[in-house]
Amino acid sequence: MEKIVVNHLNFYYGDHIALADTSMSIAEHRVTALIGPSGCGKSTFLRCLNRMNDTIRNTRAEGEILLDGVNIYAPGSDVVTLRQRVGMVFQRPNPFPQSIFNNVSFGPRMLGLAKGSALDDMVEQSLRGAALWDKVKDKLHQDALHLSLGQQQRLCIARAIAVKPEVILMDEPCSALDPIATGHVEELIESLQEHYTIVIVTHSMHQAARVSNFTGFFWLGKLVEFDATEKIFSRPGQKQTEDYITGRAG
Amino acid sequence: MLNNKSSAPKSISSFEFAIEAIIRVLGFSTIGFVLLIFLFLLKEGVPFFYKTDLINIFGTRWYPTFDLFGTLPLILGSVAITVVAVIMALPMGVATAVFIREIAPGWVREILKPMIETLAGIPSVVIGFFGMTVIAPMVRETLGVATGLTIFTGAVTLAYMALPTMISVAEDALDTVPKNYRDAALAMGATKWQTIRHVVLPAARSGISMAVMLGMGRAIGETMTVMMVTGNAARMPLGLDALFKPIRTMTATIAAEMGEVAGGSIHYHALFGIGIVLFVLTFFINLAAARAIFQKRRKGGLR
Incomplete structure (x- = not known):
């Protein structure tokens, strides 16, 4: 099943073209990794999937992105609803400077999903889903900024899944974390794919190989190759891909 | 050589x-x-x-010619007018700051910011003049009160004078809220207003309270405008209807009476006594503002 289909996407920052003619199908309940050197357009591509690039002035997208068959860039399509369905976890953990509970309950409160004890349950579920519940259940009302960076990132994942999205986008979620915290987040990604479709941008090819089912390789604003992860890492179809994953380029 | x-x-x-x-x-x-x-x-x-007896000092009647030096109406007058001014200026100041920082497109911001700074440079006597000839008659006619020179009139002019400071400080506070907080909220499907209300404003809280304190400091020390538009009757501002009656502030009392007082008389010392009270009040307001700045710095260090 395809959750997202991207057709001939071009993306511009002012006059500069950051993504050219990109097409890709993203499978439901699978992990899709996007790899490539810095500035290759992989994060730009990711941020198109929930239209977060709209918050940057003077940018423009062409082409279409179908979420369950409906173009998210169609005129009149609602970005607020889109972002409820397509959540995001950022490169640096960015919990709000508020309590752990308030962080996780933020989305459900904003969207009016739950109140009172139902909200408490939702927070617990989300924290369990992010494998953080046992660590923080006794300090739900402490400032989230007191957590370690790795825990903060898992809190951000809990916050993202609390609004029950269908897709979770992760923009280099482990780049600020140490190896142990990275391990925790990777295990989490493994378990999350049962319920969510995950698209992850990563600098680490090892991470892509470990966590993903499909991998796309970007180079200078173009999607060079997209295939099953094991194929990309064992028998890449393009010379550029092979050079990059074997460390000869990039 | x-x-x-x-x-x-x-x-x-x-x-x-x-x-x-x-x-x-x-x-x-x-x-x-x-x-x-x-x-x-x-x-x-x-x-x-x-x-002077303590009973006289903390009395409710200020009639220097009869040796009555009750400072209470003057202190309460200053406090009342400042509080009302801040209550008026706060929503407007914060809303303007939010508009400039979060909503307005770039070119509007470029026009608004210098205009607000110009506002800060208008001499207080000009604002007092405006209050006297425009706001006061308006208050008198619409409310049907005896005189338009009231706490309310004074508070409106003071709010106007406190606004530029409040706006620029509040705007700076909003500016220091990291973009990734906004991104996090937007990425969850929060609307722009929900993001501002539940993420940006709480994160800028200490800076905004600093804006309030600085605005307060500006309002309580202001002399010329309040002297021109508050009627200068040393009455106790008690009850809600006092809002639309004249009042006299500490600053106006000193300014009005210092010129004609006999040096070394009790009255002379009394005016300086009021000066001390004013000094102490502004000192504590500034201290509170400094505390807010300190907290902000400490919080900033956590990130």
Whole structure:
């Protein structure tokens, strides 16, 4: 099943073209990794999937992105609803400077999903889903900024899944974390794919190989190759891909 | 030649020394002047507190000609007008700051910011004049009160004067909220307003309370405008209807009466006594503002 289909996407920052003619199908309940050197357009591509690039002035997208068959860039399509369905976890953990509970309950409160004890349950579920519940259940009302960076990132994942999205986008979620915290987040990604479709941008090819089912390789604003992860890492179809994953380029 | 060579660096270094000494003296003299003013204020004001009964000092009647020096109506007058002014200015100031920082497109921001700074430069007497000839008659006619020179009128003009400070400080506070907080909220499907209300404003809270404090400091020390638009009747501002009656502030009392008071009389000392009270009040307001700044810095360090 395809959750997202991207057709001939071009993306511009002012006059500069950051993504050219990109097409890709993203499978439901699978992990899709996007790899490539810095500035290759992989994060730009990711941020198109929930239209977060709209918050940057003077940018423009062409082409279409179908979420369950409906173009998210169609005129009149609602970005607020889109972002409820397509959540995001950022490169640096960015919990709000508020309590752990308030962080996780933020989305459900904003969207009016739950109140009172139902909200408490939702927070617990989300924290369990992010494998953080046992660590923080006794300090739900402490400032989230007191957590370690790795825990903060898992809190951000809990916050993202609390609004029950269908897709979770992760923009280099482990780049600020140490190896142990990275391990925790990777295990989490493994378990999350049962319920969510995950698209992850990563600098680490090892991470892509470990966590993903499909991998796309970007180079200078173009999607060079997209295939099953094991194929990309064992028998890449393009010379550029092979050079990059074997460390000869990039 | 040899002599010349060795004397040149020496004259340069003594020149440097002289400049440095002058700068040092000028720098310290500022602190010295502030201290001297404070000492003078104490010297002239403290006699009021022991030459007059406490009952008289904290009485409700200020009639210097009858030796009645009740400061309560003046203190409450200043406090009332400041509080009302801040209540009026706060929503407007924060809303304007939010508009400039979060909503307005770039070119609107470029026009608005210098305009607000210009607003801060309007002399208080001009604003007082405007209050007297425009706001006061408006208040009198629409509310049908005896005079338009009221707490309300004064508070409107003071709010107007406090606004530029409040807006720029609140705007700075919003500016220091990291973009990734906004991104996090937006990425969850929060609307722009939900993001501002539940993420940006709480994160900027300490900076906004600093804006309030600075606005307050500006309002409580203001003299000319309040003297022109509040009617200057030393009445106790009790009850809600006092909002639309004249009042007299500490600053206006000092300014109005100092010119015609006999040096060394109780009345003279009383005016300085009021000055001390005013000084202490503004000191605590500034202290609160400094505390807000400190908290903000400490919070910033956590990130």
